[in-house]
Amino acid sequence: MAMSDFGERRAGGRSRLLAMNEMSTPIIAAAPLDPDQCYRAIEAKDARFDGRFFVCVSTTGIYCRPVCPARVPKRQHCSFVPSAAAAEAAGFRSCLRCRPETAPGTPAWAGTAATVSRALRLIEEGALDEGRLEDLAARLGLGERQLRRLFLAHVGAGPQAVAANRRLLTAKQLISDTRMPLADVAFAAGYQSLRRFNDAIRTAYGVAPTEIRRASETQAGSSIRIRLGYRPPFDFNSVLSYLSSRALPGVERIGAGRYARSFNLGGAKGFLTVQPAASGHALEARVTMLDASATALPIRAIAARLRRLFDLDAEPGAIAAAFARDPLIGPRLKRAPGLRVPGAFDGFELAVRAILGQQISVKGATTIAGRIVAKFGEAIAGDDGGVTHVFPSPARLARADLSGLGLTGGRIATLKSLAGAVASGALDFTPRESLEAKIAELTALPGIGAWTAHYICLRALGEPDAFPSSDLGLRKAAGKGEPVPAAALEALSERWRPWRGYAALALWTT
Template identity: 45%
Template sequence: MHDHFDRCYRAVQSKDSRFDGWFVTAVLTTKIYCRPSCPVRPPYAHNMRFYPTAAAAQKAGFRACKRCRPDASPGSPEWNVRGDVVARAMRLIADGTVDREGVTGLALRLGYTTRQLERLLLAEVGANPLALARAQRAQTARVLIETTDLPFSDVAFASGFSSIRQFNDTVRSVSDLTPTALRQRARTKFGQSDAASGALALRLAVRTPFAYEGLFGHLAASAVPGVEEVRDGAYRRTLRLQYGNGIVSLTPQPDHVQCRIQLDDFRDLAAAIARCRRLLDLDADPEAVVDALGADTDLKALVAKAPGQRIPRTVDEHELAVRVVLGQQVSVKAARTHAGRLAAAYGRPITDANGGLTHVFPAVDQLAEVDPVHLAFPKARQRSLAALIRAIADGELLLDPGCDWNTARAQLQALPGIGPWTAELIAMRGLGDPDAFPVTDLGVRVAARHLGLPDDPRALTDRSVRWRPWRSYATQHLWTALDHAVNDWPPKEK
């Protein structure tokens, strides 16, 4: 979008927050870049330039506006709706792949050379992988500076910087403030932090409208005992991260999500935030979904009732895949029970001083030799689960933020006992494909019948063509038509 000057300029003139994250506005006279919705009076058009990312603006010599904080705006929805290599690369960078594996590791995951990948990213987003990762490190540093009392040396290395000098230079160039001045400014504006307990309190930005009831209701209804819970109006769960474990507490608000994170190691902060955003589908473009699905005569009333639906996703693609297989042909309650048994038997114990969380969901390597005593379901599904775990562990099945959605579907359906329903649900909730459509799902068919839509899978698939590329969101809207616990937030008393 950034290369459509007139459209971008109109968005800036109207201070339209819907475009935050789609592009940034750079001002030649001040050398500052802003969100489209920045409250400052827009400059003359000839003094403005538009860039696709904060990293591209920083690379061009601009620094972030202190008032609108464009580096903390929602991520671009474009990377979530596309399956090409640039979008896949952007999702992996957001997940911290460059910091963990370097640019070479990123390129290997995508099947490209580093030179090819750099050329593609420069052409489309105006920055190479290192610049994009640097912008993300700067934002992580800013969060730690403003919300904790950690020494700046700890902040620097937790954010992924290799030296204190690099940290200081980057913070100054991006924010035009020293780390000390940035912390003092935050204290004046927001008060003292709660870092002594190891907890960080953050606001996760979201595009409105935000119909969070179906999202949080689904997460609550399917919560795995010991791994997830609802407490004091918040959805809470454990995280398994590179350097340690974490616990996150997420409380929805009409225009943001209040997030409280406890981590064993602050180096995991950027990945934890990215996974929370992915779990809640916070970088979606609700206006595009509402416009497309609201134009359908059969869905119009359903969309108007609760616009801004989000997909209940996951913090771990492998975990989601295991849980979907466990949930084949059983109730949500039974699926929770099966997953809870695995977590208690094979998950890493965790201490939760503020709640009842007890375990981190096990990684696939921890489930490689699972004892059948913990699998109280039919042998056929046991074989499916074992095949899934083996395929992931051996690298035959790739499920991560940067994988190709259609390739993943084909790899999944090549496994015994995994059919279209399982593959589509994993594509929808695990991989984030906005056009996944689990047409054989019982809830989808029941809701379709209530709306006067065909409930035969073949006929409903044909009917769904007009919903593309938003069939995942059509599925979520259909689920909201059901009288089911997945739509209750806060959960009803049992």
């Protein structure tokens, strides 16, 4: 089946989106924890429960993962919480042995209310490091009190506690796993001053950052290592295979079980590689800066983007259970355990690639993307081969003469309109109050229809419920070779909420 990106070739013109009311989708709360089951899991040190909950030990004031190598505490001293943030909010500090900062994302952080999920992604990217809570709430279309109430109900801690927890755990990982100067660690983790950084570490761990660094066995090196946990199963090779055929020439390189690319985040340029970690359910990223003297290292932003790229926050067990009895999707997921939706490291890059993929083949779109990178991207040196450029900035493409690259006049107009909107700040690739709001924002641009908008939301924003029901490939798969009407597929997809994106991927790829 010939497909331009996920599905078959689609026109780039404007189209009317069928109404979908996200507010009618019920909020999915995390199931209450059963203390006896949790205790049996920590007695067995069962890795399948890693990240699903944390154990707080009253006699030590420490919280641990279920797989902690320390001696199992007595039952009467244990309480259980669904997230690290909830443990921190209750006054417990993280264990230095099992290192909760490396655990997979907890189910309270995935598959809950769509608004809370979007807020968590923004917090992960640093929305509360400098910004105010009321600004975050406004971006999500909520009041500040309403956002706090949602977080307390579904995460077990308020937004600011979650943000503080992420800063703390990021700092702890950078102290232990890198040779970054501690001043750089502080700012990379999101602290606004060294004093706040030192106070937070001392309060949480009872020792100074230098003592944690001294106790670490990490060897010095020229690259920064980031460990990215996930919940198994995870088919890393299938994600690489998908990304490989759509890799941006000169910007991305995929081969031998490894993903590599260049980046430019806030003026900090470098390379990164990602491959499976030597142990545990995790990927390992190695980040090398082009300018060794750079101090504004975007470690948290890189980690958040890589988690979205490889869909590491998915809860495969919950997704599989939701589709288990579905006659169309259930059997497909059984044949593809660990299915993830390939995301994007950079939303603008993905949007450009989506527009290039309208009405032409994957290979044709990739060829044109390579021409754009070679002509307008910034050349860099230092990679071991294949990665030669940084993708051109929105401002550069908005001013660029794109004629002579194999693009139609309409496609050029769409690309320049997109680049101009991103360069001016009128459009960004961060989650908003609803999927419908972002679809409307994207389809307001000339040449971007509902199919392209859903595709961008699915991959660039990590929206799990995005679903391009007009796609011919989906319609054929749903009809077992005979295309069903788009309206019929839209109606059918209602039973797949809030994970319609996974249903789409199962139909497209299995």
